[in-house]
Structure formats: structure tokens, C-alpha cells
Amino acid sequence: MPVDLPAPIVRHERLNPEHFLLTLEAPAIARVAKPGQFVMLQTRDGFDPLLRRPMSVARVLPGRRRIEILYKVVGRGTRYLSAQPAGACLRTLGPLGNGFRPPAKGRRPVLVAGGVGIAIFPFLADDLRRRRLRPRLLFGARRKADLVGLEFFRSRRVPIAVATEDGSAGTHGFVTRLLEPLTRPGAEPAELYVCGPTPMLRAVGALAVQAGIHCQLALESPMPCGIGVCLGCVVACTPDAQGPIYRRVCTEGPVFDAGAVVL
């Protein structure tokens, strides 16, 4: 069951000009969180911004008392959040959402990250390794500077392939280029775990569906409540006779099968 608690900031580290790693003391959340779930995080006091911000649980620290959140400053809320000093307390609601499913039998888990979408994967990678499943990471970003958190995966010997849109690191181009090998006949059967900006989810999802590869997409959507009551965060799913079906990303997701959603 999710809880709402004031979480003291234990550590707040600036990874680079745009990316921050936040450590919160939140035992009741850390104890029960699963990979792919998220929290609704207050960014500062008062009415500006009014709503909390959804943030993936990037990691549960050993001892299961603390969670890490990896975020990028993209607007007001995240900018204000980045100014919060250690010691400050942030209302934190979670864990929320369905989280990732384990890979189907005999399928190699492949984590596909776009930009700050990487934030959702450290938790999943640790979890998969505990289950003796050997995850791989395909990481696409605009430029080298956006490839945050690589050390984490390196230190855990997760095989990594990188692509950047400007070619400043790894393959030149979109992350989808790194997926092509998986679509070839005879390739090792894979279970894709994908998180990143919507256009990237759209591209990877389409490619996976076409190639018949299992594919779990972690979606984004503006989320006023995070607990399924405002009906604001919906995503369009495969329509039926009566037309489009909408599902709530917060409670029916954020993880959906690529085949189920229309992005």
C-alpha cells in the first residue's frame, strides 16, 4: 500500500549542470517499492508549483530505508527541487504504479533508455541480477553529457551499448539503431524494458511489435494526482468497436505492453 510521508533529503548531488541525484529517507516506501514504480514528489513549499511531480524510484539503497531519485531539470518544478538542500523535508507519496514484469522464460532482459529515462533502470538492473538474469543496457541520448549513471551499470558489469544523436559518444544516431541486431533472425530472444521521451517510446515500441519482441514501455504523462482519481494522465490504448480506450498511466501503468498503447 502506498504511503504519504515527509521524506528528509539525505543527499542531493549535482551530476552535471542538468542532472541531479536525490537521496530520500523514506523507509515505508523503500521497503515495498518494486522496479518501475514511482513516487509523487513535492518540489517545494507553497502553491508554485501546485502539483507534485512524478519521479521513478531510481534505486532502493541497501537496508531498504532510503530511495534514490535521478532527475533532470526541465522546468519550474525540477528547477525548484534542485535548490532543496540536504535536511529539507519533501512530502513523498508512493510507491505508485504497476512496475515492470519479470522477463518471460528464456528471454534476455534488455534495458532501453532514452535520456533521463535511464533513471528507472538501476533499480530494475539490481533486481534482475538478483534473479540471476543478465540484463543488457542500450542507452541513447542527445549528447555525451546526457549519458548519466553509466558508472552504476559498469560497476555491475551490465553490458552497455551507447548511441548519441550528435555522435559525441557511441553509435551516431537514435537508440533504435542499437536495437537492429535484436530484430535479425537468430538473435537471442529478448524482453525489452523501455523508458524515455514519448517519440522514442513510439519508435522502439513500433519496432518491437513489428519484430515480435516482448516490449514493456514505461510511459510519461503529466500527473496531477498519481493515484488514479483525477483521470488526467490517460494514454490512448488499442481502440475497440466503441472507439478509443483510455487508461491511466499512474495506476494502470506506467508500464504498458508496446502492443497495447497508441502513442
Added chain:
Amino acid sequence: MPVDLPAPIVRHERLNPEHFLLTLEAPAIARVAKPGQFVMLQTRDGFDPLLRRPMSVARVLPGRRRIEILYKVVGRGTRYLSAQPAGACLRTLGPLGNGFRPPAKGRRPVLVAGGVGIAIFPFLADDLRRRRLRPRLLFGARRKADLVGLEFFRSRRVPIAVATEDGSAGTHGFVTRLLEPLTRPGAEPAELYVCGPTPMLRAVGALAVQAGIHCQLALESPMPCGIGVCLGCVVACTPDAQGPIYRRVCTEGPVFDAGAVVL
């Protein structure tokens, strides 16, 4: 001429749980500020709170590059302000308002402070002493803990009399009790400089008018603009045939003769 500039916080000291001393780097303001003037100070980024807060220039530091602001946390804006770390930059508009007039010839300047109203007087005290006029301080507050900044006046050998409503320091009662001696026949002619909550200004003003003592009141009023354009900060002044006259506290004040205003 007032200026609007981003003022870096040089120092931000907590004097006690409710009172803070803020040092801002604001040369263009420090150079021209006069005792009794104020600045409109941004308390934090964004729309909450929307408006800046008026704060007296408590002191201009030697070198006239920095100003000090002494404030009490009473609501949202001041609470947010108190969380601003050294190094942060606050939009600061000033100096604003008319400021105090020097005492009339042969009159002893007596500074009468109520609570955080003390904030306006360090600047005035230094200025008077430079002019070889020997200010005295009468300081009233709710309790001992609210008597902030006394060291400043002690270090300058300003004679101090104190009154507290709970009797935890000095005379038991309101600051007006300290004024009584001045109203006695044969008392040294005084020029009162008064700053504090409106009820205190009302009481001191009435007493001074009745006793025929020169009395300059530094008023408070909510101030949206501080520069005379919103007409929001007015105080009622002695009415004429057509009824009440309203004057802007920000530009026609904040200092008014006790006899001129109806509080």
C-alpha cells in the same frame, strides 16, 4: 533615483527563531539610501508569493556597497526569504520613500521602537551620531526574546530603556510607559522617531500630539508596488471639507508627522 537590481546575499544570519539579519550586496542602493527609507525585496522565485516585500534599510555598511535588512518571520514571504542561502540573488528595488527628517534645532532625538520596528533605527542612529546629535532608544516588545539588535545600540553607547509586555525585561508594560517622563513639564525637548506595529504607532502618536512633542511615525502598510503607482498602500490623513484625504505610504511616506495621519 531608486534602482532595481539583483542583489547577491552576502550573509544571512539567524538572530533567534523568528528574527534574521540579511546582508545584501547592493552598491547602487547603499550609495544613496537615507535613514527611514526602504527597499522592495523579492523573497523567492516564481509566483508564490507574487509581490515583493517592503523592508527598511536597517544599515548601510561602511564602504556603502552593502545594506543590512533585519526582519521577522510573520508569514509566507518572510518564511521563504529566511530559507534563502548566502550566494542567492534577490531582486531589490530601492531606496524608496521619504525617510526621516533631522530633528528640529535643540531637540533630542528619541528613537521609539516596537518589536521588529527596531529594524529601521540602526541606520538612523549612526546618521544622528555622525551629526553629533545624541539619540536615545526606547524599545518595547512583547517579550525579552523580541528585543533584537540591542548590542548594536549598546556598542554605540546609545542610552537604552526597555519595556516588555510580559515583564521579562525592563519596565513591565507598553513602550508608552517609557515615554511618560518626556511629557512632564521641564523635560528635555524631544524629537520622536517611531516605528512599530500600527496600534503602537497610534498610541505613541496620540501621546506625542497631546503633549506637543515633535513626532515622526514610520508607517506600515501592505505595498504591492512601492513606487506610488498602484495607490494600494494609502493611509488616511487629516480630512478636509470634502472628507478623508489618502496619502501613499510608499512615496509620500513611510514617514509622516504624528499630527498628519489618522491611524
Added chain:
Amino acid sequence: MSVARRPAGGARAALPARAKVDLSVRVGPLRLKNPVVAASGTFGYGTEFLPYLKLADLGGFVTKGLSMRPRRGNAPYRTCETAAGMLNAIGLANVGVEAFIAEKLPALRGHDTVVIANVFGETLDEYVAVARRLNGAAGVHALELNLSCPNTEKGGLAFGVSPPVIREVVGAVRRAAPDLPLIVKLTPNITDIAEAARAAREGGADIASLVNTFLGMAIDLRTRRPVLDNVVGGLSGPAIKPLALAMVHRVHREGGLPIIGMGGISGPEDALEFMLAGSSAVQVGTANFYDPTAGVRIVEGIEAWCRKEGVSRVADLTGTLRLPPGRGAASTSA
């Protein structure tokens, strides 16, 4: 908001620390154990909040708006944050009245709280049908008519902006659901909301609830498109509180119905201000999103304030705002 002024005339002594404050209120025929009700569309069907609070600790809650058939609502984006507020254009998505009765109501049994069913329709007939269906339903304690819904028979203009239409719809629903207290929820997108309240009263309403959301819009400069797929949406949250408060004040003086006030309430002080302005009870909406415990927090805060201020019955506060001499009638202009 509080301003440095002389304290209230007869400032009363605080109640003894353990003294009981009577939080119960009567709103027309409706009795609530306390004045705090969760607002429609912000509290789901109630059970969603069980992880965060006891439903029994609230005065009651209002369900998401119910229509005859289930509705899927608008395409995304459906919401957008604004300065101290948010826009929504959910499109009245809901499970439909039958599924509500079959699946949602039973789950509420045993939770000792007042359940208010929010009703809307695209036609007068749909309003009537939904109300009639709910009239019998065990576990429904009152109806709230949402008149902000577009009237498909009148070119999409909201029912609630026309007093004659209000009278007609309310009258028809009143006859269709004679056994339940009837709350009519007014839209603020109207020149004179007191006139709407009087029309509701003439139609047979027991209570007026106000306000619903204000019509607003947000634009994405990057794409040069409206943020909401529906183009326009309803504004809620602290941004609208001063507007809602003025409307409650006006309806209290000139509307002739007991009031459940709402609009931007996020703390106990807000709720108490709405009561001074004339509300017998209040609803809390958007605050449930940024604080799922808002409702109970506000109940506790109201009780603490009453104790401090020496108020032994919260119901005594309704409409006790002190007006300056000669400022009786609510001015209509600044």
C-alpha cells in the same frame, strides 16, 4: 490571508484543551458529522483514498460525475498546471450509473460517511434518468447536480448559464428523485450567480454547492497548440479561491439557499473563511491531488482553530463575517 489589524471585537477565551468542539453541521436536510466534504472528480469513488485516510473522518464525499452510460472522456492531454491552479478537461469520464451501483457502492458499505452522487447528463432526459436510478440506490445519501455540463440540445452551452434551463432541469430531477436531498452545483461562468441559485431554489433544490471550475485555456508556445485536446478546460485550485469566496458571499446574501462552498480550499483557514462568507459546509477538490490527506488535515485544523478561538459549535460560524458599516449588500464592482 490575515492582515495586521485590530483583533476581532469580542475576542473569546480559548476552550479547555480537552473540551469537545461540535463539528457537526446541518445543510438544509443534510446532516454531516463535520463540514468537510471531498469534491466530485477529485476523490474517485471514495475507496481510492483508503490508504490515506478513514472515510468516516470526513463529513462526506461526492462521487465522480455519473451519466447513464459509461463514458471514456476526452483524448489527452486532459490536464495542465497553471499558476496556483490547474486546468482539466476530463470529458466527464465515468463508469456509468449502473456500474457505480453494482460495483462502487457496495465497496462503501461499512464506511460510516455520507455518499453524495454527482449527476450530469447531455440532455434533460439523461439528468432525469440518472437521478431516478439513484433515488432508490441504498447507500446514496444525496444528489449533486452538475450543471456545468454542455447541453447538446442547446448547441453545447452549459445548462447552468441559463436560469430558465436551471429551473427546468432542477424541477424535473426533483420529481424524479423525491427521496434524496438535492444539491445543485452552480457554474461560476455566469454574470450573476445569485440569480442561478434562485432559479435552482425555484426548481426545488435544497442546497446550492459552488463553485464548479472556471472556463480557462492554456497554450503550448512550442507547438503553438492548445495544451488540452479539448482546447478549453476548467480552472481549479488556490488561484480561484478569491473568486469563489466572492460568489459564496453573494449567494449567501441573495441566493436564498444553504451553501456548500468550494474553490481553492487547501487548508483549514480557507475552509473557515468560506464558512464566515456563508457556507454551511465546504468541499475540497484539487487539494486532494497534491495532498491525499487534505480532507482530514482540514477537519483537524478546523477543530484546533475552534478550540483556540473558543468556538464550541462550528455551525455557529456560518455567515458571521463582520462587514464594515454601510457595506451590507455585496458590491458588484471593485
Added chain:
Amino acid sequence: MSVARRPAGGARAALPARAKVDLSVRVGPLRLKNPVVAASGTFGYGTEFLPYLKLADLGGFVTKGLSMRPRRGNAPYRTCETAAGMLNAIGLANVGVEAFIAEKLPALRGHDTVVIANVFGETLDEYVAVARRLNGAAGVHALELNLSCPNTEKGGLAFGVSPPVIREVVGAVRRAAPDLPLIVKLTPNITDIAEAARAAREGGADIASLVNTFLGMAIDLRTRRPVLDNVVGGLSGPAIKPLALAMVHRVHREGGLPIIGMGGISGPEDALEFMLAGSSAVQVGTANFYDPTAGVRIVEGIEAWCRKEGVSRVADLTGTLRLPPGRGAASTSA
């Protein structure tokens, strides 16, 4: 506000760094060097801002509302801060039209900017008298009629809430001041603001400016009194931006007059959003209080944005909001 979506269809290339952006706009008969005008009641009589900006850098400014005789206004408190906004009930204090012409206008000579005189009255005759007096005055470039003023002959109801009254007042003023561009400033406290705009057009208005403040109220819980001595006041600031934007969008589609839009504009993005929604120019009000340089900052920001987006004439942006297919008419409901 910007939402993560596919970027605009024909995303254009940026203009060369030194390329000149044409910021000039035409609003009906009015020509402005740029679309940013300081709003009435927030910019004094202009000269108050000389320490902070060059008047010549603004598209123009609107004076504080002018009446026939000087007015002293309401008793304090006259303003109150609210969530992302503020309430004001100044009571239309002003120096009077004669003092304005004798003392304020001369001080504006030599400052190359457009001066718009804001006009109000408590009666139709006062509107007419003030307008006639200003019609001749050298240095006045346009009139803006404030219709939010209470009509003392109609029980204090604002002129602007009744289309027939709007038609009548605007018509009379049009005849009294035939030589000046006539801007009619609409009140948002009305069911359908487009109807008010059409009434203004029929009365002979050249331009509609919107919105004026929304009727609101604040309560001091400590004293249990209204914060404002006037009880109610007008809400302005970022809080009302979504409401104002929706009204501009609606008047653009159904009002039939060129628009000067305003309501909560605090940055260049806000101003540009108002232009997309249908404004030919914008006014900046409350922002002048918390940032005395807001006007010029917004002009500079608009130019920078146009350069980045490859827009060579800002006037081309007016009304270019991209609507979803089938969402032509502005919905009236969420």
C-alpha cells in the same frame, strides 16, 4: 506552459543573429511600435517609471482611469495578495481629467510613445464628458473605456455586464470623441464576453481590450472581516491568465473586433500565447508591480523568441493558434 509534444508542424529556421524583427503592430486604427502596452492603474501616469525604463521602448501605456472630477478612492485596505494574484479595490482614485491634461500630459511630451487615456464614469454623461474633454487634448493617442465601473444609475451594477448598456455608452462616447481610436475594455464578470464585444462593435468601438479584473474577495480570519474595506475587489495577476486567455480566444473567434489582450502576463511567453490566441497587442498590468522593468523585458523577450523561431513580423502571429481538427468553435465547457 509547454508540454512534451511533437514540435510544431512547419518548424522554421532561426533568423540570422542580426536580422531585424519587425515588432510593429496595427490594432484597428492604432499603430504601435511593438505589441507591449502598460495597463491602466498599474503604470500611474507614465513618468513614475522613468527611473526604470524608457517609455519609448514600450508600444505605449494606458493612464490610470480618469473621471471628470478628481477622486480620492476607497479607505484602506485597498489591496490584498492572493495565490499567484492580488485583489484591488482602489476606488478609481485619480487626479481628474483637467489635472491630467494640465499637469500629467505635458510631462509626457518628448517621450516618443503612444499614450492611451483610460476613461470611466459613474453615469453615461460622465463618460461622455471625460471623453469629449480628452478628444481635443494634444498628446492623447487613443481612449480606453473602462466598463467595469459601477453604474450609479443602475444600482451599482457594472456598465459592462449589459450588452444594451455597452452599446449605448460606447455609441455616446464614439460621438463625443470622433477623432480618437476607441478601445473598449471589457469586464470578464459576464456569461458571454463575445456578446459584450459585439455590443461594443455595434456601438462603434475600434478595438476590444480584455480582460479587466475578476470580482473577488479575501477574508481576514483573525478579525473575521473582509480584508478590503470595499469588501470585494478585482483579481489580477498570473492566477487569472488561463481565464483571460480563454476569453481572448473566444472574442477572437466570435467578437468581431481587433483585440488587446491581457490578464496575468508576466513574461514574453505569456504575451506570445495571448497573440496566438488572437491578440494584436497585449497589456501588462500587475507585473509592473513586482518587476518595474516588466514591459521592456517582455518586448526584448518577444524579439528574441521571434528571432529564434524565424518569425520576421510579430504581427503575423496574431490568431495563428493551431486547433485540433474539428475543434473550430471554442467549446463553452470543459
